[in-house]
Each structure stands twice: as C-alpha cells, then as structure tokens.
Amino acid sequence: MRQRAVTVHSIRFTERYSGLHSVLQGKRLIAFDLDGTLIDSxxxxxxxxxxxxxxxxxxxxxxxxxxxxxxxxxxxxxxxxxxxxxxxxxxxxxxxxxxxxxxxxxxxAPHALTTLYPGVQQALQGLHQQGMTLVLITNKPERFIEPLLQHFELLDYFALWVGGDSLAEKKPHPLPLLHAAHMCQIPAAECVMVGDSRHDIAAGKAAGFTTVALPYGYNHGEPIEESHPDLVLSSLTELLTTTSQTTKAIE
The missing domain is CATH 1.10.150.240 (Putative phosphatase; domain 2)
Incomplete structure (x- = not known):
C-alpha cells in the first residue's frame, strides 16, 4: 500500500518582548545579584x-x-x-x-551542578535588546564570576561585574552598587537593583536604587517581602512586557 504524505499545520504561540515593566520607566541601569537570582549554585x-x-x-x-x-x-x-x-x-x-x-x-568546577533559573536567558537578552545597561553585583569571589558567565553564555550581556572581594566593601554596603553606577556614568536615581536576599535590597536602598526582589532564591528562610523592596516579581521575564503572536508551523 502506498502511503500518502500528509501536511500537518500546528499552532504555536511565541512571545515577543515589546517593552519594559513600568518599574523601569526612566531607568538606564539594572544591577543583578548572581547566586539565587540568576543561578542556583x-x-x-x-x-x-x-x-x-x-x-x-x-x-x-x-x-x-x-x-x-x-x-x-x-x-x-x-x-x-x-x-x-x-x-x-x-x-x-x-x-x-x-x-x-x-x-x-x-x-x-564552579558550574558542575549549577543551573540557570527559568527565564534568565530570555530576560537578559530582552533587557539588553531594549538598551538597558546590565551589571552584576555579587558577594561571590571575583575569580569565579567570568567562568560562570561564560559557561552559561551570559558574558556579553554585562557591562561590568563586581565580586565580593573586588572592593573594600560588599553587599549590604552600597559601595559596589555606587561603584558600578559611577563606572557606567549613570546616576543612582536611574538604577535598579534586582536580587533575592535582604542584603541585595538593603544595598539597593542605601545606594538610592529602586529595588526589585525575587522570592525563589536564598534569603536565610525569610520572606523577601519583609525587606520591603519596591517590587516583588516571580520571574525576571516580568521585567519585560510581551505580545503573544500566533504563528503557523509546518511539520
């Protein structure tokens, strides 16, 4: 018996990032924590x-x-x-x-078992495409930052990164955040700190940054809401607005 070829049309929904969350209105720089925010290390x-x-x-x-x-x-x-x-x-x-x-x-082997949190790659790519300056502010020793960013193919998104031993102070002190803003020549009022712990939020507030928190990371068992960030999001992709598009795929 001769089998007839059949073309099947299936519907896929894809998301295209069309803009930024309102919390980013008037902002030019976003500082991200690393462990517990971008990666589960x-x-x-x-x-x-x-x-x-x-x-x-x-x-x-x-x-x-x-x-x-x-x-x-x-x-x-x-x-x-x-x-x-x-x-x-x-x-x-x-x-x-x-x-x-x-x-x-x-x-x-700093990334043998470490994974990216869902949505991180998409969010960083979208924010970068929207023209935001992205920096990394972590308490992790500086020697481990670049290998991790390279492994997860995130290196090109960041203008600079600051480790816990890069400066005289680390989070919750505001110095690393203020240093990053100064190096990028962007005032603190136009900057946002995104993190998962009370130290991220405290550093952001002390530096004069808007603070955005994520509830899924490492905060010593405390709800991140108790640190009173300006905004709590469940995923980094919520920093971007999306439009759903219906496309046909031929299989």
Missing amino acids: VPDLAAAVAHALKALDLRQPSEAEVRDWVGNGAPVLVERALTWALQTPPTPALQQRGYDTFMDYYGA
Missing part, C-alpha cells in the same frame, strides 16, 4: 562545603542546610559551616584551612 557550593568539612574530619551538612547559609560570600559561608559542625566558632587557623580547601574544590 547551591548544589556546587554544598559539595564544596562537604568536601572541606570532610577533609577536616568534621560532619557534613545537607544541601538544604547550606542553602540557608549562602549570601554573604565564601568566607562567611565556610565560617557558618564550621560553626555548625563544631557547635562553636572556628579558630582563625581552622577557618583558613577550611576556606582554602573550599576554594580549591569549588574553583576546580
């Missing part, structure tokens, strides 16, 4: 913490426990892990040993 951080504690013959925490410790930079993360394992703050010597072991392990 806890699986890799938890593996590095477990490795460091095991090397010191200490008990290892669960990934869920590490998730509540993230947000203030690598030294604080290691200190919290050691304090949890020892039930007392570590000595400076033990803190340094744990930190060095953590950094070596994490630095060897």
